[in-house]
Amino acid sequence: MKQIVELIINGDSHDVIVEEHRSLLDTLREEAGLTGTKKGCDVGDCGACTVLVDGQPVNACLMLAVEASGKRVETVEGLQSASGALHPLQDAFMRHGASQCGFCTPGILMMARQLLEENPDPTDEEIRFGLSGNICRCTGYTKIFDAIRSAAQEMRTTRETEVTL
Amino acid sequence: MNMPTPNLKNEFRIIGKSVKREDVIEKVTGAGSYVSDLKPVGMLYGKIKRADVAHARIRRIDVSKALAYPGVKAVLTHEDVPRVLHYGSPHPRSASCTKDQFILDNKVRFIGEGVAAVAAISEEIADEALDLIEVDYEELPAVFTPEEAIRPGAPLIHDVGPGGNLVLEPVRVERGDVEKGFAEADFVLEGEFSGGRPVPAYMEPNVCLADWDGSNKLTFWTSTQTAFMVRGILAEVLGLPVNKVRVLVDHMGGGFGAKQDCFQHEFLCALLAKATRRPVRMEFTRRETFIAGRSRHPFKLWLKQGFRNDGTITARDMKIVYDSGAYGSHGPGVTIVGTNSATSLYRCENVRLDGRCVYTNTPIAGAFRGYGVVQTYYALDIQMDEAAERLGVDPADLKRKNAVGEGDIAPSGHPIVGRGLEACIEHGIAGFDWKARRSLDRRPDPSRPHIRKGWGVGCEMHGSSAYPGIKEQGNAVVKVNEDGSITLMTGAAGLGTGAHTALAQIVAEELGVLFESVSVVHGDTDAVPWDIGAFASHTTYLVGSAARIAAGKAHSGVLERASAKANVPVEELMLVDGVIHVTGQPGLTMTVAEAMGPSKGIPAANILGKGTYEPTKSYSFAAHFVEVTVDTGTGLVQVDRVMPVHDVGKVIHPIAAQGQIEGGIQQGIGHTLTEDYVIDTTNGRSLNAGLVDYKMPLSMDMPEIDTVILEAAPDPSGPWGAKGVGEDPIIAIGPAIANAIHDAIGVRFRHYPITPEDILNALKQREDQ
């Protein structure tokens, strides 16, 4: 059975016609044309497909598109600001060599973004724990931890400046 | 030899600096295009029907139901595809390979081998159609271990090769007089070593997309390390001239060596597209990356060495058997490289080595980071630790004493340059505070009596490039544009290591322009110069040298043009950061853009520098120092700290090099403690073909890594002395961990992975004795 589902992806409303069994991941990639979110396993094991749904990280391969109906979906494509400026996490990933092949990167960025949203000043342990569902096979994680720490620091400083202003 | 004259300046403007990798911007924004992101109009989905028997003849395949299923556009079996015997590993013909594969055969050699392929309008329909294909098998007796496979009378898996299920004739290396060496020894150590079947588990499952145009030209997007090899082998097997096959690869999600083969699905995807006249994309499921991907070769090794009481090794006798699985793939290369490597690492005059590679009815082993050497150096390094224990000396000292260096001959037959290994060991001893740590009070803490700490060191050396096994060639073209920007054209694939950034740095440095002005065009066999492929830790070394030569020519071209334009002798010109200066006349400058651009009566310049480089071989070295905690209650081993010390010659991009080292350590920890793709040796079935059951180290498992990169032994055959780094970090970490476990609990393990069960069993056995 096909259904029309309204997804609010990165702030834009998309009406997509999907089979009920279609995953959110396939819908994002194949119907909405947003291929930034990657498929590393399709069974919830690798975290490559992590997106935020109503602010919560989910494995898009494990959620049906119909379940996300009417919800706010955020993907890596929405991280950059409207003006094109990179999110501090994106910039930090570039500077610190946290992205090698880049296949895990969109998922890890979304997970990290959620992590910093909830906890702007995470300890190393909290960063490690936060990423425990995301597999990266290239980096040894070390540079990813560095990048997240550095982005957190930068985001806190920016926030403080904003508050003082 | 066509190496540029050595650059005597010791101040570098760009190389050696961790410039911001602009090529990464596409990865962090999600804009980067991987093959599975492409979806041309009218695209069909391809799927492979896989055998559920380990060894069988196909009596009959009935595809009529599948073909009749709505949405199915084509079905192919062995009756529909060209029957051309080919190398699964499309190495250039200068290498030893084994022609033992058909696209689809009338015989099945392992569970999971493809027997038919389907193209349909959706993935689901394609999947459903696979179930409708009926295959009638005549089952044959099968063998699942090399021991079974080489037993007299064992069923033959192939009718090619030297026979007896050998993939190639045994590799024998003899030097000196082994018997005399053993006679001179004060003591002899002998042991058996073995290792499981780790897989690369790159995050991007294998994927390709094929499309034919009206002129019968195939455009083929694929996630491969070797685009030109894929082009060559596709052309050969499909009977096309190479200019009728265009292979494209933009971003790829890792490869670690295994994406060097030309896979069954790649041929099938091309043929399905041809049959349907529509683009077809074929993407592995994660399960398929295990079953139909490539693993490291499982191995069994017997090693006997004689030692003198002063630590000298007097003789080395080794036999190794690699398990190739159902096809040869990289078996020959791995056997040759792995066996030869045992002539080296720790000096020994008298060696006798015997390397074999054997077919079994199991999934195919192939190329994987550390190519054959992970196995042999695991054994050599652990036995060295045993020797140190026997002698009552510090293993790091013993390893340093025996480390090969300048004056020794490398496994490739080339002289070793410098004393890289010694330097790595020395730096580690000091930096890791090795001596002090090892002499810490070892009595267990009474509140946690089951916790034991241990420290270990492992060493390795690895060649940059596959020479002399393969006669390699690096190529580059550097184009200077009319606005002064630079385009580097390279066939080298970007697996994620930062190779394109390093190449751009080399070009910018040699040419004398800003790094930001260089962009890289890659991944299109129609547009870039021929490339052998990204493997063997050779991209920076080999293609980097070619890029440096090309940039040097472009540099001369720019200065000649400026000289003519400004009427200043070329010898007086100097190009720095994109600005041409006249020596002795400060203030008189011209930008590259001004030199290149058109002016009245003169058209824009057309400057192309072309570089080709044929390397010999250089070796990188490493010593890994680790600290582990062993929980004798649970058998769990935790790696707490690692100090990898690497000699890479001249480092081009420190952060990228560190990143590769740290990633290699992650994979190496996995190999040593948890990773093993297990095949049931009674029936050939996969037992853990998924990321939950195949246990890799995750963020919580990673130790503190304190990477040290030395430039101790630059090799003149690489750009400014640069050598490779890609494979090295996975090699030394294994024995380092095994040695540290021994240090912690006094039990010697000679296999990987060393599981909690192994540890508990060993401790129990010791108690029982």
Ligand code: FES
């Ligand atoms: S693709 Fe969803 S978790 Fe792996």
Ligand code: FES
């Ligand atoms: S960068 Fe390749 S998997 Fe993480």
